[in-house]
Amino acid sequence: MTHCIETRHLTVRRGGRKVLSDIHLQVSPGEFVAIVGKSGVGKSTLLHALAGHLPYSGEINIPKKIGMVFQQFAVFPWLTAKENIGFGLTMESKGKIELIDESLRLAGLEDKAQKYPAALSGGQQQRIAIARAIAHRPDVLLMDEPFGSLDAYTREQMQAWLLDVWRAHKTTVVLVTHDIEEALVLADRVIVLTDGKLGDEFDEFRPSLHGIDAKFSYQFLQMRQKITESL
Amino acid sequence: MSAHVKRIGLLCAPVVALLFVWEIISRSAVINPLLFPPPSLVALALWELIRNGVLIVDAAVSLWRVLAGLSIGILLGVSTGLLTGRMQTLDSVMSPAINFLRPLPPVAIIPIVIVWLGIDDAAKIFSIALAVFFPVWLNTHIGAQRVVQEYLWSAELLTRSKFTIFSRVVLPAALPFIVAGVRTAISTAFIMVFVSELAGAQSGLGYRISITQLAYRVDQMMAGLVVLALFSALCDRVFTRTVLRLFPWLSLHQ
Numbered sequence: 001m002t003h004c005i006e007t008r009h010l011t012v013r014r015g016g017r018k019v020l021s022d023i024h025l026q027v028s029p030g031e032f033v034a035i036v037g038k039s040g041v042g043k044s045t046l047l048h049a050l051a052g053h054l055p056y057s058g059e060i061n062i063p064k065k066i067g068m069v070f071q072q073f074a075v076f077p078w079l080t081a082k083e084n085i086g087f088g089l090t091m092e093s094k095g096k097i098e099l100i101d102e103s104l105r106l107a108g109l110e111d112k113a114q115k116y117p118a119a120l121s122g123g124q125q126q127r128i129a130i131a132r133a134i135a136h137r138p139d140v141l142l143m144d145e146p147f148g149s150l151d152a153y154t155r156e157q158m159q160a161w162l163l164d165v166w167r168a169h170k171t172t173v174v175l176v177t178h179d180i181e182e183a184l185v186l187a188d189r190v191i192v193l194t195d196g197k198l199g200d201e202f203d204e205f206r207p208s209l210h211g212i213d214a215k216f217s218y219q220f221l222q223m224r225q226k227i228t229e230s231l
Numbered sequence: 232m233s234a235h236v237k238r239i240g241l242l243c244a245p246v247v248a249l250l251f252v253w254e255i256i257s258r259s260a261v262i263n264p265l266l267f268p269p270p271s272l273v274a275l276a277l278w279e280l281i282r283n284g285v286l287i288v289d290a291a292v293s294l295w296r297v298l299a300g301l302s303i304g305i306l307l308g309v310s311t312g313l314l315t316g317r318m319q320t321l322d323s324v325m326s327p328a329i330n331f332l333r334p335l336p337p338v339a340i341i342p343i344v345i346v347w348l349g350i351d352d353a354a355k356i357f358s359i360a361l362a363v364f365f366p367v368w369l370n371t372h373i374g375a376q377r378v379v380q381e382y383l384w385s386a387e388l389l390t391r392s393k394f395t396i397f398s399r400v401v402l403p404a405a406l407p408f409i410v411a412g413v414r415t416a417i418s419t420a421f422i423m424v425f426v427s428e429l430a431g432a433q434s435g436l437g438y439r440i441s442i443t444q445l446a447y448r449v450d451q452m453m454a455g456l457v458v459l460a461l462f463s464a465l466c467d468r469v470f471t472r473t474v475l476r477l478f479p480w481l482s483l484h485q
Contacts, residue, residue, distance in 0.1 A: 053384060068388050074381035078403035078480045087399070088389030116480045129385075136389060 004029040004172045005050065005140060009058035012042070012049050019045045021196045023058070027140075030170045034187035035198075036180055038231060042196045043176035047142045050174065063140055067133030067171075071145040073125040075117045075132070081124075082113040085132045099135055106165060107131035123154040130162065134169060143175040147182065159185050180227045185215050190223075192230050200230040268450040277454035285439065290458055293428065293435040296352060297420045297466070300359025304420075305413055307360070308367025312409075315368075316375025317401060329368060337362030337419065338426045350431035359423045363416040367409070374408025375401055407481065410474055414467055421463040436462075 003026045010023035019042045027033050037043050049056045051068055075084050085107075086100045104110050107127035109120075117125050126146060133141055146162075147155040159182060166173060166186075176193075177183050183190045184202075192199040202223060214220055250270045256262065257269035264272075280286035315322045315329075341358055348354035378401055386400045428437025436459050443451035475482050 051384070051388070066388055068384065070381045070385070072379075072381055074379070074385045076382060076385075076400065076403070078406070078478065079399075088386070088395070090390075118480065132385075132389070138388075 002029070003027060003061070004031070004063065005174065006061040007050075007059065010046075010049065010056055010060060011058050012045050012054055012056045014045065014054075019196050020049065020056075023196075023198055025191070025198060027172055027174060029172055031189065032166055032173045032187045033175070034183035034190045035174065035176045035193050036183045036190055036227060036231070037176075037178065037193035039178060041193050043178070043193055044144050046193065047144050047174065047176055050140075051142055063138075065136065065139045067136055067138035067141045069126070069129050069133055069141070069143045069146045071148040073117070073122070073129050073149075075125050075128045077117050080114050080116055081107075081109050081120065081128050084117070084128050085135050087132060089135060103131040103135040106134065106168075108161075121154070122150050123158055126150065126158060127161070130165065134165065134171065137169075138171060141171045141173045143173060145177050146175070148177070148179075155182070162186060180224050180231075181215065184220060184223055184227070190227060192227060194231065200227075202227060265447065266449055268453065272450045273453045273457065276448070276450035277457060280439075280451060280454055286454070286458065289434055289436050289439045289455075290462065293424050293437070293459075294462060296355045296359060296427075296435065297424050297462075299352075300356045300423070301363055301416060301420045303356065304360040304363025304416060305367050308364045308412065308416070309371050309409055311364075312368045312371025312412075313375050313397075313401065313405065316372040316405070317378075317397070322372075326372070329365070333365045333369065337365075337423055341427050341430050344427075345431050350433070355424060355427045355432070355435075358427045359420050362419050362423045366415040366419060367412040370408045370412025370415070371405055374405030377408075378404040403478075406478060410471075410481070413470060417466050417470060418463060421459060421466075425459060 005025065005027040007023050007025045010020060010025070011018065012020040023046065025046075035043055035046060045054065047068070048054045050060060050062055051066055076087065079087060082100060082104060085103045086096065089096050089099060101110075104113055107124075107130070109124060109127060109131075112120060112124065117128065120128070130146070147158050150158060163186060173187075175183070175186060180190075189201060189203040191201050204219075204223065254269045254271060257264050257267050257272075268276075277286070311325065311329075315326050337358070340361060344354050344358050344361075348357055382400055382404055383396070386396045390396065424435065425437040425440075428435035429441050432438040436455050440452050440455040440459075443449075443455065
């Protein structure tokens with residue numbers, strides 16, 4: 001199968017220090033991959049290298065249409081929810097208004113279309129950020145700890161929502177997180193990153209098959225234990 | 232009592248108290264009332280200056296100079312600040328020179344401006360624009376430099392148009408800094424118009440205050456100062472209200 005994302009010997013240095021070393025990553029089209037690791041192991045660096053924000057050595061093959069979602073939302077405070085989602089959609093974009101309306105519906109924020117981000121909750125702001133990225137129909141969606149700054153309850157709601165969105169659009173997703181449970185709940189495949197190197201992979205537990213409630217199963221707990229041990 | 236009335240009451244109470252104490256002290260003859268006239272006499276002097284039309288003309292002249300100088304200084308300060316804040320090459324070329332001139336007290340340039348441009352409006356407007364330029368440039372420069380990196384990354388993934396990124400991301404992201412710079416600039420402009428009209432002018436509030444000083448009309452000097460302070464405060468108020476009306480997200484964001 002042709003890969004949607006492929007890196008070979010990817011190495012990133014920051015301030016003279018090797019942050020990522022000889023990364024070989026392959027992601028299939030439509031796959032949801034989570035990279036888990038402790039703080040400072042290079043998770044965000046890997047995403048930023050994929051997005052083209054950082055200089056690197058080695059090879060990265062990734063489609064040009066990339067969407068990215070950050071932990072700190074990065075929705076523009078000076079634009080309303082609707083304007084944020086429409087940002088960058090050109091007039092030539094097919095059915096721009098329909099696309100924005102559809103994305104607002106997807107985010108469940110039709111009634112908040114004219115609100116500024118500061119008047120919305122953290123979860124709602126992150127929904128705008130994700131809906132904005134999806135509205136551009138990216139080939140790849142990169143997510144950098146997207147729910148890291150949300151409370152536990154909102155985080156769970158957002159995870160369920162994201163799974164629905166992903167099922168509807170089947171975008172290829174690479175998510176980095178330090179939360180093993182989140183990785184297991186969302187991804188088809190979980191890859192451990194330790195000290196700038198990719199380690200063990202786990203793909204026995206598939207939430208897309210089991211549904212989010214499977215996190216209470218014995219199999220889920222076993223997987224969590226295995227990943228914790230390999231971190 | 233409604234909250235609005237209460238707020239006005241709280242706002243006016245210290246002013247009324249101050250005027251009352253001032254009136255008592257001036258009338259008690261502890262200080263020579265010719266040197267320190269009571270507010271009632273200042274109000275009369277103000278009315279007299281308004282009635283004979285002198286103050287209206289002076290105020291209009293000063294206001295025109297302030298607005299013209301402010302507009303030029305803000306326009307140049309914002310555009311230069313955005314460019315030096317976002318373009319490394321321009322920053323290295325221009326910022327050292329601007330930073331060299333910036334600490335110069337703005338009023339110190341007035342004598343040389345008189346030599347260059349005389350005592351007409353052009354000289355006053357030039358002095359104000361130059362003085363206004365520095366705080367506006369500095370604030371805009373810092374604001375443009377400090378645009379949250381995630382905003383830029385997001386924008387670059389969503390559009391390829393550099394103009395869109397500049398006008399719809401960099402400019403609004405720097406706006407809170409620009410607003411702060413303009414508010415500083417408004418008070419600087421009023422200082423500059425006053426000083427430049429003192430140093431050489433045939434009209435304006437500064438000129439009026441300087442000639443009433445020659446006649447020892449302290450009441451008229453104070454009336455002129457009251458008008459100057461009122462205009463400065465009013466300009467700041469109109470500016471902040473307009474900005475919040477045009478960009479309502481600013482009040483939420485702060």
